[in-house]
Amino acid sequence: MNTQQPIGLFDSGVGGTSIWKEVHALLPFESTVYLADSKNAPYGKKSKDEIIALSKKNTEFLLEANAKLIIVACNTATTNAIKVLRENYNIPFIGIEPAIKPAALHSKTQKIGILATKGTLTSELFHQTVQNYSQVKIIEQIGHGLVELIENGNLYSTEMTQLLTSYVQPMIDENIDYLVLGCTHYPYLIPQIKEILPKHIKIIDSGEAVARQTKYILEQNQLIQKEPNTALFHHFFINNPPEVMQNLLGNNFQVIQKDF
Numbered sequence: 001m002n003t004q005q006p007i008g009l010f011d012s013g014v015g016g017t018s019i020w021k022e023v024h025a026l027l028p029f030e031s032t033v034y035l036a037d038s039k040n041a042p043y044g045k046k047s048k049d050e051i052i053a054l055s056k057k058n059t060e061f062l063l064e065a066n067a068k069l070i071i072v073a074c075n076t077a078t079t080n081a082i083k084v085l086r087e088n089y090n091i092p093f094i095g096i097e098p099a100i101k102p103a104a105l106h107s108k109t110q111k112i113g114i115l116a117t118k119g120t121l122t123s124e125l126f127h128q129t130v131q132n133y134s135q136v137k138i139i140e141q142i143g144h145g146l147v148e149l150i151e152n153g154n155l156y157s158t159e160m161t162q163l164l165t166s167y168v169q170p171m172i173d174e175n176i177d178y179l180v181l182g183c184t185h186y187p188y189l190i191p192q193i194k195e196i197l198p199k200h201i202k203i204i205d206s207g208e209a210v211a212r213q214t215k216y217i218l219e220q221n222q223l224i225q226k227e228p229n230t231a232l233f234h235h236f237f238i239n240n241p242p243e244v245m246q247n248l249l250g251n252n253f254q255v256i257q258k259d260f
Contacts, residue, residue: 006032007032010037012036016071023071026208027224029227038239043074043119069218070089072085074184079119083125099180100112106178112136112139116142117142169196190203
């Protein structure tokens with residue numbers, strides 16, 4: 001492997017672009033290849049075996065694209081499949097887990113909320129993590145329908161507002177002081193969630209931590225691109241119509257629709 005090879009990222013859809021943005025901001029000299037498996041979104045409703053099979057397929061796509069490191073930019077895929085991926089492929093993997101630790105350590109009310117998919121909240125890895133913070137009451141809420149609305153381009157819809165209110169209000173009533181977002185799609189909902197939450201409740205997502213961990217692992221493996229790269233590129237692939245992802249990324253990057 002060499003430093004000019006790209007970082008690979010995959011998600012069940014467009015949500016992992018929230019992770020890509022943090023990685024790109026911290027590591028501007030790194031080329032990237034992003035894979036959005038929107039055709040199969042959301043992963044949170046699928047069985048563990050299905051999630052593993054899809055994650056292997058995505059990994060092999062990124063390996064063919066010459067990735068030097070792969071970010072599993074999906075909480076559900078991380079919690080259900082990353083162990084298997086690390087056992088089967090000889091490449092560094094970075095996973096995405098709900099940022100329960102900082103919320104639990106800083107909570108003054110000793111109550112935190114987590115909004116995530118069913119696939120994340122029912123996973124073995126998530127339950128192991130929760131057990132480490134038994135001193136804190138964790139109010140879990142499955143975000144039924146949120147990923148589908150985002151994937152369909154209905155980010156600012158009446159239905160979205162109604163769903164978010166129904167999920168977040170019970171947590172407010174429980175006196176949480178931190179809300180953890182456990183899905184990479186959900187950072188795109190932060191402006192709307194802030195309108196529902198009282199100002200003292202802080203929102204935490206995993207993006208910055210993932211970017212820092214990516215930088216650390218690249219440095220440890222001597223794979224980091226430290227200087228401007230004349231061959232720099234960013235490739236975005238999606239197996240559904242590209243308009244929603246294009247809107248999230250803006251006009252500086254081209255999204256390619258490709259069947260995989």
